[in-house]
Amino acid sequence: MKEKYAKESFTIMNELVLPNDTNTLNNLMGGRLLHWMDIAAAISAQKHCNRIVVTASVDNVSFRHPVKLGDVISIEAQVTRAFNTSVEVRLMVYAQNIPSGTRVQSNQAYYTFVAIDQNANTITVPQVVPESDDEKKYYNEALQRRELRLLLAGKMKPSEATQLKSFFAELAQNAVE
Numbered sequence: 001m002k003e004k005y006a007k008e009s010f011t012i013m014n015e016l017v018l019p020n021d022t023n024t025l026n027n028l029m030g031g032r033l034l035h036w037m038d039i040a041a042a043i044s045a046q047k048h049c050n051r052i053v054v055t056a057s058v059d060n061v062s063f064r065h066p067v068k069l070g071d072v073i074s075i076e077a078q079v080t081r082a083f084n085t086s087v088e089v090r091l092m093v094y095a096q097n098i099p100s101g102t103r104v105q106s107n108q109a110y111y112t113f114v115a116i117d118q119n120a121n122t123i124t125v126p127q128v129v130p131e132s133d134d135e136k137k138y139y140n141e142a143l144q145r146r147e148l149r150l151l152l153a154g155k156m157k158p159s160e161a162t163q164l165k166s167f168f169a170e171l172a173q174n175a176v177e
């Protein structure tokens with residue numbers, strides 16, 4: 001299967017925060033943001049896989065700043081790495097207030113999608129070719145994140161998490177030096 005460049009999956013989605021998206025404090029509701037992030041990430045994963053994809057998991061998401069009514073949310077999504085039938089997508093979320101000219105990073109997250117065929121069977125996806133330094137960094141680190149999420153989901157045995165083992169061994173080694 002032909003490999004694809006990471007940048008081919010780059011996606012930007014913008015949303016204006018309207019009254020129906022907010023809580024009683026006029027702040028964007030977290031669930032609404034997660035919904036938009038899921039859509040942006042799914043578009044990015046589909047661009048890479050050229051297939052229908054389903055969300056397999058969402059890594060921990062924290063909300064750094066409240067996003068206010070009238071702000072513009074920009075979600076940037078790009079595939080970091082493909083495995084066998086799944087891809088990891090990195091999301092960066094920014095909140096912009098156009099009248100005041102401010103723009104802050106609201107949060108970031110990693111979503112995992114699995115490609116499926118018309119019969120809902122999982123199918124192999126193209127591998128990712130990272131080009132920039134950042135893309136190479138996210139690509140290399142993706143193995144550790146994958147092991148962590150599969151361990152937490154009970155889909156991997158601790159003895160199989162070799163990347164995490166080396167990561168923690170290196171941390172411990174640095175701590176004694």
Ligand SMILES: CC(C)(COP(=O)(O)OP(=O)(O)OC[C@H]1O[C@@H](n2cnc3c(N)ncnc32)[C@H](O)[C@@H]1OP(=O)(O)O)[C@@H](O)C(=O)NCCC(=O)NCCS
Pocket residue numbers: 054055056057082083084085086087112114122149150153155
């Ligand atoms: C995601 C799903 C297709 C995985 O199916 P499964 O039978 O568990 O498949 P497998 O164990 O063979 O795993 C298939 C891939 O999913 C990945 N996967 C499974 N669970 C995962 C999890 N919790 N986190 C990350 N990846 C996961 C596996 O690592 C594997 O990827 P790989 O082939 O690249 O190694 C299946 O659980 C599903 O359809 N879930 C519902 C999806 C959905 O409806 N999402 C919307 C939420 S409402």
